[in-house]
Amino acid sequence: MADMAADQKEIDQEQNTADVLRDPNERPECFSSTIQECLFILTSTMAIGQTSFFQGAIIVVLAEISRDLNMDSAETTWSTAGVALSSGAFLxxxxxxxxxxxxxxxFxxxxxxxxxxLLVIGFANSALYFDILSGVMGIFCASSVPPAVGILGSAYEKPSPRKNKAFAxxxxxxxxxxxxxxxxxxxASQVSTWRTSFWALAVIYVLFSITSIFTVPKEPSRAKVALTLENLNKLDPLGMLLAVAGIALFSSSLSLAGDAPQGWKTPxxxxxxxxGILLIGAFIYWQxxxxxxxxxxxxxxxxxxxxxxxxxSLGFMAFVSGQFWMALYMQQVQGYSGLGITVRLLPMVIxxxxxxxxxxLILHRVSNKFLMFIATTAYMGAFLIASFTKEDSVYWGCYFVPFIxxxxxxxxEFNVVNMYVMSSLPPSEQSLAGGIFNTVSKLVSNVGLGVTTAIYNAVRDQVALR
Known part of the structure; x- marks a missing residue:
């Protein structure tokens, strides 16, 4: 064990020595051309967005899926939560x-x-089929992000404008x-049915899957260890079990509470x-x-x-739940179609x-403290304005500005924190750094949805009693 750590330290030192003489703003040696470099970065961007792409796609057609597959409220909840739960647990x-x-x-x-x-879930003919595939999809989402982060972190080891552009x-x-x-x-759903939505995403990801085969740089053999029983034990199997079980149970409670018969009081x-809390606590102690x-x-x-x-954590709790509730408000209160909501959310993409x-362009020139101040102030302004939204509110005032x-x-926030996290661990642990970062962001997203759902249910019940 000590020998393995010493060998890895020696490898990192050799890499650092070799890199001293290189301009950090040059194209990394692992890429044979700038085209390969750009295509890999784009493919990695699609990899980290897998969970978000699926959740965004499903929210538009959720009512149609629920009706077509005869889902009850719990099954409907799992159709959207399953991918996030399994992804967060396995990162x-x-x-x-x-x-x-x-x-x-x-990768x-x-x-x-x-x-x-994505292809298979489009053929779902029952709620159970759909929910299981949602969970399986989350596992693939979880297994794509850490290697993508690890490869990028190792390729762009030193701070530079080129690294900032890649990570941005x-x-x-x-x-x-x-x-x-x-x-x-x-x-896609306007052209055909809800199934077409997932098949359209599958076509997009087919292209990026093929691209990944030709653009993901090869790793030096010394960067990997042999698949032996001794090395498998070094994976910390008990820690994996505690982390997966704890995060899954904790996130499940948050996702199910909103539609449970007695809410948070449901046994x-x-x-x-x-x-979930006990297992997460046990995981931290074991670590x-x-x-x-x-x-x-x-x-x-x-x-x-x-x-x-x-x-x-605080920012992503607000960001994810804010997107969800504002889209749901436009759908259920203002009566917009899925395509209508999409058009109104388009400014967020741009x-x-x-x-x-x-x-x-500015990460290497502007203080991180100042950037975080801008980010948190933007969050505060967004939700302050959104809190005044009414059924007849003007889009450009109460939606457009908060969205931007x-x-x-x-x-x-994502850029600043991601760059700092990647610099906190050595090159040999860059995938783990990405796993930690994305686990936290996924976990707090579930917490945000759980908390806001509880607030919504409490207010709804009070209004019903009047």
């Missing part, structure tokens, strides 16, 4: 696996698996995937919540005593790291692209 384990046994193969296999899942593009996948999925689904919701932890706790002792992750372009400010907050 950390897959980060460790990618760092140890190779990122390239895992390509995950892209293909996600594409096939990559960071756009998560916030913009939701709206992109709505756009594809809105158009099975309480049991899931308590078990403090395990010799090869799944998630090194030392990174959380970095005050800046902890503060940034806290700010990101604004997000522009914000990421700006981030790529939400994207400004989300994309700036």
């Amino acid at each position: 950390l384990p897959f980060g460790k696996v990618a760092d140890m046994f190779g990122r390239r193969t895992m 390509i296999a995950s892209m293909i698996g996600y594409t096939l899942s 593009c990559f960071s756009a996948g998560n916030p913009l995937g939701y709206v992109g999925g709505m756009l594809v689904s809105g158009i 099975y919701v309480i049991v899931l919540l308590i078990l 403090s005593v395990c010799s090869t932890p799944l998630m090194p706790l030392y990174i959380w002792r970095d005050q800046n790291f902890s503060l940034l992750m806290g700010a990101l 604004g997000g692209v522009l914000v990421n372009v700006v981030c790529a 400010l939400m994207v400004v907050g989300a994309d700036i």
Whole structure:
């Protein structure tokens, strides 16, 4: 064990020595051309946006799916929550696996698996079929993100304008995937049925799956370890079990509480919540005593790291739930069609692209503290304005402005925090760094939806009693 750590440290030192003489703004040596580099970054952007693309696509046609497959409220909830739950639960384990046994193969296999899942889910003929496929799709989402982050982090090891541009593009996948999925689904469902929405996404991801085969850079053999029983034990199997079970149970309680018969007082919701918290607590304790932890706790002792992750958590809780409730409000209260909602959300896509372009140009020139101040202020302004929304509110005042400010907050925070997290761990653990970052963002998104759903139900019940 100590020998393996020493060998890896020596490899990292050799890489650092070799890189000293290179201009950090040059194209990384692992890419044979700028075209390959750009195509891989674009493919990675689509990889990190997989969960968001699916959730955005499904929200537009959820009512039609629920009616066609005779779903009850619980099954409808799982159709949207399943992908996020399984994705969030498996991100950390897959980060460790990618760092140890190779990122390239895992990334390509995950892209293909996600594409096939989109194709198959379009043939769903029952609620159970659809919900199970949603969970399976989440596993492929979880297995694609850590290797993508790991490859990018290793390729662009040193800070540079080129690295900022690469990660700004990559960071756009998560916030913009939701709206992109709505756009594809809105158009496809208008042309045909809800099934066409997923097949249209499958066609898009077929192209990127093929692209990944030719653009994902090959890894040096020394970057991987042999598949032996000893190395499998170093994956921290107990930590994986505790993390997956804890996150899954905790997230399930949040997702089910809104539609449970007695809300948060429903016995099975309480049991899931308590078990989830206990298992997450046990996971954290185990990481403090395990010799090869799944998630090194030392990174959380970095005050800046902890503060940034806290700010990101609060921001993403608001961003994801804000998108969901504003889209639902337009659908159920204002009566807009799926395509109508998509058109009204389109400024988020355009604004997000522009914000990421700006981030790529200024990240290495502007203080991170100032950028985080801009992001959090944008969030505050967005939801302050949105809180005054009424049924007859003008779109340009109560929707357009909050949408733009939400994207400004989300994309700036995502870029700043992502860059800092990637610099907190060595090149050999870049996939794990991506797993930690994305696990937190997925987990807090579920928390945000759970909290806002509870608030909505409480207000609805009070109104019903009047």
